[in-house]
Amino acid sequence: xxxxxxxxxxxxxxxxxxxxxxxxxxxxxxxxxxxxxxxxxxxxxxxxxxxxxxxxxxxxxxxxxxxxxxxxxxxxxxxxxxxxxxxxxxxxxxxxxxxxxxxxxxxxxxxxxxxxxxxxxxxxxxxxxxxxxxxxxxxxxxxxxxxxxxxxxxxxxxxxxxxxxxxxxxxxxxxxxxxxxxxxxxxxxxxxxxxxxxxxxxxxxxxxxxxxxxxxxxxxxxxxxxx
Numbered sequence: 643x644x645x646x647x648x649x650x651x652x653x654x655x656x657x658x659x660x661x662x663x664x665x666x667x668x669x670x671x672x673x674x675x676x677x678x679x680x681x682x683x684x685x686x687x688x689x690x691x692x693x694x695x696x697x698x699x700x701x702x703x704x705x706x707x708x709x710x711x712x713x714x715x716x717x718x719x720x721x722x723x724x725x726x727x728x729x730x731x732x733x734x735x736x737x738x739x740x741x742x743x744x745x746x747x748x749x750x751x752x753x754x755x756x757x758x759x760x761x762x763x764x765x766x767x768x769x770x771x772x773x774x775x776x777x778x779x780x781x782x783x784x785x786x787x788x789x790x791x792x793x794x795x796x797x798x799x800x801x802x803x804x805x806x807x808x809x810x811x812x813x814x815x816x817x818x819x820x821x822x823x824x825x826x827x828x829x830x831x832x833x834x835x836x837x838x839x840x841x842x843x844x845x846x847x848x849x850x851x852x853x854x855x856x857x858x859x860x861x862x863x864x865x866x867x868x869x
Contacts, residue, residue: 644747646697649686652720653711661689667702667733668709671723676736683740690746697747699796699831701737703783705730706757717752717762725757727782734783735790742791749831750787751796753810753820755780763799763809763839773804785824794829795820797859799839809839812850817858835864 647656652666664670664686670679683701690698706718707725723733734750741748755776761768771779784795797811806813811832820826834840835850845853851862 644697645695646699646749647690647695648699649690650700650702650721651686654721657690657693657695660693660695661686666720667723667737668707668720670737671729671733674733676732679733679736680740680743683737684743685740687741687744687746691744695746697749697794698741699749699751700741701734701748701750702752703730703734703750703787704752704755704757705779705783708758712762714762714765717756717759717764717768722757727779730757731783731786735787738787738792739790742793747794747829748792749794749796749829750784750792752798752800752833753784753795754798754802754816755784756798756800759798759800763833764837766838767842768800768839770798770800770802770810773802776802784820788824788826792826792828794831795826796831796833796863799833799835799837809843811835811859812840812853812857814857821858829861830859831861832859832863835862 651664702721704718704722705727706722708719710719712719724730738748759768759770799809806815810816832854840850847864
């Protein structure tokens with residue numbers, strides 16, 4: 643079975659009594675090299691594993707350099723390792739590897755990249771950067787993570803201008819791109835189907851779940867829209 647948490651660091655920590663606290667991803671990206679990021683994630687993963695938690699819905703691979711707390715207008719901010727795609731790719735992948743080394747499944751998110759999206763999808767509909775722009779920004783960390791052995795990817799709930807008018811996790815086109823073009827063979831997880839971006843489509847969770855599974859996702863998440 644899968645026992646999950648969101649242990650990203652900074653203000654997104656669920657089990658500080660077990661894991662302890664560690665910095666926001668943006669702080670890690672600015673102050674530590676990849677080896678140190680891996681070591682921090684390995685420590686986090688070791689503590690999670692000892693507590694019986696085998697899956698971390700982290701790291702955030704979104705490319706977003708804004709020095710902001712995540713909120714209604716911005717889902718990322720401090721949750722992102724960097725506004726530079728190559729740094730976000732290197733450090734995000736380093737965090738993923740640290741969790742893997744501790745025997746914890748790392749779920750990288752939010753495909754194909756929520757950085758600089760129009761809104762936080764927890765609160766309502768949002769759009770990512772254009773599909774053309776994502777090729778050199780948001781997709782870069784996911785390409786690297788997949789090449790370096792990512793086992794699980796979380797889809798976003800945002801639509802992608804130039805590719806799909808549906809939220810990514812409900813779009814067969816987006817899931818097919820992940821599977822076929824990027825060659826990802828692992829687990830595909832939705833973001834919370836309780837999110838405002840989904841309810842705005844007048845889809846109840848059961849109907850949204852059917853759409854997600856039909857699109858090609860493997861695992862459905864819903865409940866409190868905080869991931």
